[in-house]
Amino acid sequence: MLELIIPNYSHKDQWEEIIAEWDDTRKRPRILFQPSFEEFINRIGQLSQWDDKEKQVAKSSVFLLIDETVEKILGCLWLRHHIDFPIDREYGGHIGYGIRPSARGKWYATEMLQLWLQEAKKLWIDRILITCDDDNIASAKVIEINGGILKKYMEKYGVKMRRY
Numbered sequence: 001m002l003e004l005i006i007p008n009y010s011h012k013d014q015w016e017e018i019i020a021e022w023d024d025t026r027k028r029p030r031i032l033f034q035p036s037f038e039e040f041i042n043r044i045g046q047l048s049q050w051d052d053k054e055k056q057v058a059k060s061s062v063f064l065l066i067d068e069t070v071e072k073i074l075g076c077l078w079l080r081h082h083i084d085f086p087i088d089r090e091y092g093g094h095i096g097y098g099i100r101p102s103a104r105g106k107w108y109a110t111e112m113l114q115l116w117l118q119e120a121k122k123l124w125i126d127r128i129l130i131t132c133d134d135d136n137i138a139s140a141k142v143i144e145i146n147g148g149i150l151k152k153y154m155e156k157y158g159v160k161m162r163r164y
Helices: 009-021 037-048 085-091 106-122 136-146
Strands: 002-005 060-069 072-080 095-099 131-133 152-156 159-163
Touching: 002 106, 009 037, 009 072, 037 060, 060 106, 072 106, 085 152, 095 106, 106 136, 131 136
Parallel strands: none
Antiparallel strands: 002 060, 060 072, 072 095, 131 159, 152 159
């Protein structure tokens, strides 16, 4: 059974495994770009408390996707509580997520997004913005399977993107 859980210190070894496995940093969720596990835990603690207005980072919740049957972290998901900052409103959207490379192609991202939509409802987020790179066909399919409607194509820093 899959579950979204809030990271804690018991996940340190698996977090380090995931970072070592994630060779394509372009597909790594931005929240995982922390120098150490301790800084990762500190950063998600800060994000859960308030907006970082200086860096224009919205109050967020970070979850790990866990397969309870094997007690393994499969992915990471970052839920922004709002998209009031221009970068999030235009490009970032409400969510950032990724599945570890060894777990891709097994429908985990689709299930993770379904679980995330339940969390979004708890926060009273009724209109959800999700974006992905235009060439990330797998992510586009995940979004569309979960009801995402393509609204437009755009470009950010030379990268073509889809906006749902």
